[in-house]
Amino acid sequence: MQHAATPVLSLRGIVKTFPGVRALDGVQMDLHPGQVTALIGENGAGKSTIVKILTGIYRPDEGQILVDGTETHFPTAQAAGHAGVTAIHQETVLFDDMTVAENIFIGHAPRTRLGLIDRAAMQRRARDILTGIGADLNPAVRLRDLGIASKHLVAIARALSIDARVVIMDEPTAALSHKEIAELYDLVGKLKAQGKAILFISHKFDEIFRIADRWTVFRDGRFVGEGLMTAATEAELVRLMVGRSVDQIYPKRPARIGAPALTVAGYAHPTEFDDITFTLHEGEILGFYGLIGAGRSEVMQALFGITQPSKGATRIGEEVRVIRSTAQAVAAGIVYVPEDRGRQGAIKGLPIFQNVTLPSLKRTSRDGFLRLAQEFALTRDYTQRLDLRAASLDQDVGLLSGGNQQKVVIAKWLATRPRVIILDEPTKGIDIGSKAAVHDFMSELAAEGLAVIMVSSEIPEVLGMSDRVIVMRAGRIAAEFAGDQMTPENLVRAAVGIGDAA
Amino acid sequence: MTEHLGRQIPDRLTSPLTRALKSWEALLLVVAVLIFIANSLASPYFLDPWNLSDASFNFTEKAMIAFAVALLIISGEIDLSVGSIIALSSTVMGLAMTAGAGTPVLVLLGLATGLACGAFNGLLVARFGLPSIVVTIGTMSLFRGISYIVLGDGAFTGYPASFGWFGQGYVFWVITVELVIFGFAAIIFGVLLHRTNFGRMVYAIGNNAVAARFSGIRVERVKFTLFLLTGLMSGIAAICLTSRLGSTRPSIAAGFELEVVTIVVLGGVSILGGSGSIIGVVLAAILMGLVTFGLGLMNVPGIVMSIIVGLLLIAVIALPRLWSMARR
Numbered sequence A: 001m002q003h004a005a006t007p008v009l010s011l012r013g014i015v016k017t018f019p020g021v022r023a024l025d026g027v028q029m030d031l032h033p034g035q036v037t038a039l040i041g042e043n044g045a046g047k048s049t050i051v052k053i054l055t056g057i058y059r060p061d062e063g064q065i066l067v068d069g070t071e072t073h074f075p076t077a078q079a080a081g082h083a084g085v086t087a088i089h090q091e092t093v094l095f096d097d098m099t100v101a102e103n104i105f106i107g108h109a110p111r112t113r114l115g116l117i118d119r120a121a122m123q124r125r126a127r128d129i130l131t132g133i134g135a136d137l138n139p140a141v142r143l144r145d146l147g148i149a150s151k152h153l154v155a156i157a158r159a160l161s162i163d164a165r166v167v168i169m170d171e172p173t174a175a176l177s178h179k180e181i182a183e184l185y186d187l188v189g190k191l192k193a194q195g196k197a198i199l200f201i202s203h204k205f206d207e208i209f210r211i212a213d214r215w216t217v218f219r220d221g222r223f224v225g226e227g228l229m230t231a232a233t234e235a236e237l238v239r240l241m242v243g244r245s246v247d248q249i250y251p252k253r254p255a256r257i258g259a260p261a262l263t264v265a266g267y268a269h270p271t272e273f274d275d276i277t278f279t280l281h282e283g284e285i286l287g288f289y290g291l292i293g294a295g296r297s298e299v300m301q302a303l304f305g306i307t308q309p310s311k312g313a314t315r316i317g318e319e320v321r322v323i324r325s326t327a328q329a330v331a332a333g334i335v336y337v338p339e340d341r342g343r344q345g346a347i348k349g350l351p352i353f354q355n356v357t358l359p360s361l362k363r364t365s366r367d368g369f370l371r372l373a374q375e376f377a378l379t380r381d382y383t384q385r386l387d388l389r390a391a392s393l394d395q396d397v398g399l400l401s402g403g404n405q406q407k408v409v410i411a412k413w414l415a416t417r418p419r420v421i422i423l424d425e426p427t428k429g430i431d432i433g434s435k436a437a438v439h440d441f442m443s444e445l446a447a448e449g450l451a452v453i454m455v456s457s458e459i460p461e462v463l464g465m466s467d468r469v470i471v472m473r474a475g476r477i478a479a480e481f482a483g484d485q486m487t488p489e490n491l492v493r494a495a496v497g498i499g500d501a502a
Numbered sequence B: 001m002t003e004h005l006g007r008q009i010p011d012r013l014t015s016p017l018t019r020a021l022k023s024w025e026a027l028l029l030v031v032a033v034l035i036f037i038a039n040s041l042a043s044p045y046f047l048d049p050w051n052l053s054d055a056s057f058n059f060t061e062k063a064m065i066a067f068a069v070a071l072l073i074i075s076g077e078i079d080l081s082v083g084s085i086i087a088l089s090s091t092v093m094g095l096a097m098t099a100g101a102g103t104p105v106l107v108l109l110g111l112a113t114g115l116a117c118g119a120f121n122g123l124l125v126a127r128f129g130l131p132s133i134v135v136t137i138g139t140m141s142l143f144r145g146i147s148y149i150v151l152g153d154g155a156f157t158g159y160p161a162s163f164g165w166f167g168q169g170y171v172f173w174v175i176t177v178e179l180v181i182f183g184f185a186a187i188i189f190g191v192l193l194h195r196t197n198f199g200r201m202v203y204a205i206g207n208n209a210v211a212a213r214f215s216g217i218r219v220e221r222v223k224f225t226l227f228l229l230t231g232l233m234s235g236i237a238a239i240c241l242t243s244r245l246g247s248t249r250p251s252i253a254a255g256f257e258l259e260v261v262t263i264v265v266l267g268g269v270s271i272l273g274g275s276g277s278i279i280g281v282v283l284a285a286i287l288m289g290l291v292t293f294g295l296g297l298m299n300v301p302g303i304v305m306s307i308i309v310g311l312l313l314i315a316v317i318a319l320p321r322l323w324s325m326a327r328r
Helices: A047-054 A077-082 A100-105 A119-132 A148-161 A178-193 A205-211 A234-242 A296-303 A326-332 A341-345 A352-364 A372-385 A402-414 A432-447 A459-465 A488-496 B016-021 B024-042 B049-058 B060-074 B082-098 B103-127 B132-151 B161-168 B177-195 B197-207 B209-213 B219-245 B256-266 B278-297 B302-327
Strands: A009-018 A021-031 A036-040 A062-067 A070-072 A085-088 A166-170 A197-201 A214-219 A222-228 A260-268 A276-281 A285-290 A311-316 A319-321 A334-337 A420-424 A451-455 A468-473 A476-482 B170-172
Touching: A009 A047, A021 A036, A021 A047, A021 A062, A021 A197, A021 A214, A036 A205, A036 A234, A047 A085, A047 A166, A047 A197, A077 A085, A085 A148, A100 A119, A100 A148, A119 A148, A148 A178, A178 A197, A178 A205, A205 A234, A214 A234, A234 A432, A260 A296, A276 A451, A276 A476, A285 A296, A285 A432, A285 A459, A285 A488, A296 A334, A296 A420, A296 A451, A326 A334, A334 A402, A341 A402, A341 B209, A352 A372, A352 A402, A352 B197, A372 A402, A402 A420, A402 A432, A432 A451, A432 A459, A451 A459, A459 A488, A468 A488, A476 A488, B016 B024, B024 B278, B024 B302, B049 B060, B049 B177, B049 B278, B060 B177, B060 B197, B060 B219, B060 B256, B060 B278, B082 B103, B082 B132, B082 B219, B082 B256, B103 B132, B103 B161, B103 B219, B161 B177, B161 B219, B170 B177, B177 B197, B177 B219, B177 B278, B197 B209, B197 B219, B209 B219, B256 B278, B256 B302, B278 B302
Parallel strands: A021 A222, A036 A197, A036 A214, A085 A166, A166 A197, A285 A451, A285 A468, A334 A420, A420 A451
Antiparallel strands: A009 A021, A009 A062, A062 A070, A214 A222, A260 A276, A260 A311, A311 A319, A468 A476
């Protein structure tokens, strides 16, 4: 590992404020050539804001950006590009209907003498770059026809085509399979060998320890430390991130399991699932494990009235209820915290309190007329219980970090005083601190007698939080485990369908 | 529940007053006042109360519909068939009138036709999930087409004298019946949008219809209701306009839909849905009325007038965008 004297890019004392929020408060960071710097922090720590400043989307209120030790400004995204900074985002921004070569060279395509795009040269250079990163892709193929991993390669090729010196990777592995992740690691190695400085943002510690050379930790918009990975321990980084040590990861309390809260019998759907039968009790946390595509979310959405089952019946408590719409589900006391927070959970553009009270308007209003005082009171109760971090309750929910948006969605449902709460991947993509808060809260709810279904693909979470686990495979219930039977091996075997005799 | 588990978050950071002062509506008000002053300086006839009363016909009928369309646009939908609904309602009233119907029947038929048209649009959009822009471009041709078939180049004339009250009557002094309807409609729609659960749902749907459904809102029902309301307001506008003109031709209210949408957008309603206010629409309607009337007093030809209105619209829409670009 080489230790370069001057960083390619340095940030000093960067401050960025938004109405009511100090997103960044005097942070610093150094990116060295040929090295991977991991930026670590909880959601809301300021990671996204720093990326936007580095790519010229936001301008800092105070502080310096130094390129090769000289102060520079990035007033526009183009300026950042010229300085050699490029970002590969969580959801990479590329053009589906253009070819690989066009995507790589958009904005800086090679020209002929007449000023027209030199297609031959573009194809040739695209092929060179792709070969350079070991990507076996045809430059003439339309992007629409490629998988996510290949699209990432195109994004990386694009980054290289503008001769980037600093490559920002913002949770690049979030949507990738194991094999694709391994390929990405190789690629990061190649970029390092070419002397690029890489800023790597990730929530996954195994990945950070695997590929990063240095680390920088932000917390609540402040810089809390940096150092070399070789000298770092996981416990130390976690402590810096959350500002306290997370000793007990799964705060599952012993539950007092009560009467059946939800009974599902023979639920079926023409294409998604079949023969789903189970009983959920008051005070119980029932885990649903399975591979992606096993039909878990589809079952939950049918229970919540989003889709209609072709067969089957539900009983809530002692009562048979037919649920054909979400409104009926909410009225029956079943609520659902969706996996896709941005699209299905929080309503961005509406203030926090309006998000929270939306399904409870009947209770806060009088004769159909809004009563804001009641709405604020209800919101205050539940957001405080969930330890929401926000500037004010009339702040746009879209301005909150992912973890805090999730808290708003959960608060929204708790405010309806449900009997059954279904949480679909409740901690996916949120940081350790918020994760612990959500887990803590789930335990508390179950202890209060609420019936909880938790769909999760993380085995430690399923095992740590559930009283009982149902494993689904290909739209059917493959197995059910409780007590000593709940082992990682049993879950995985049932999910992939090997050794049914286990 | 009030134990100090979490930190205290204030309800609001900026007071409602500060928000109001910085709002789009405040800007519209300033522009409207400026135009009012400019008009009264430019023409000595402008400030005459009877003139101003006449001028109100420039916007009252369109504004009635604009209130309902504002709600539709906030919810993320649109209705471009409103002018044609007027034509069809007016035609139905004309047919009934020729058959000897009296004023009460005419009014009921006008409203019923509007509601029926709205229900048809609403059914296609809410029940069958078709995009409203396509559906209402279709019904725009359909509804007016029926009027053309019924009327050809002809016209219905000879409405009963009592029917004239809606478009030609005065409640007292210079206050026309239409102005009163406009005022009531503004209050009713303002309360509906800003003070009721229904209005809150409209905003929620406009910002994210999927998440609204995932929050237990009957999205389709709300949208259907909005189309019904738009149909109803178009029916009321049809009664006023037919009464004012005293006749029905198939070309009646041609081009209304664009002026209605212009008023809504000028009023600060986001064409993408999710935000806007009734006060804004009221101000925009008055502003449009002032501009066209003022230009009329100065003998500016109609073509030039529409150019000026178009430029005004673009200027007002571009302003906040430029403002936020300068601030970033």
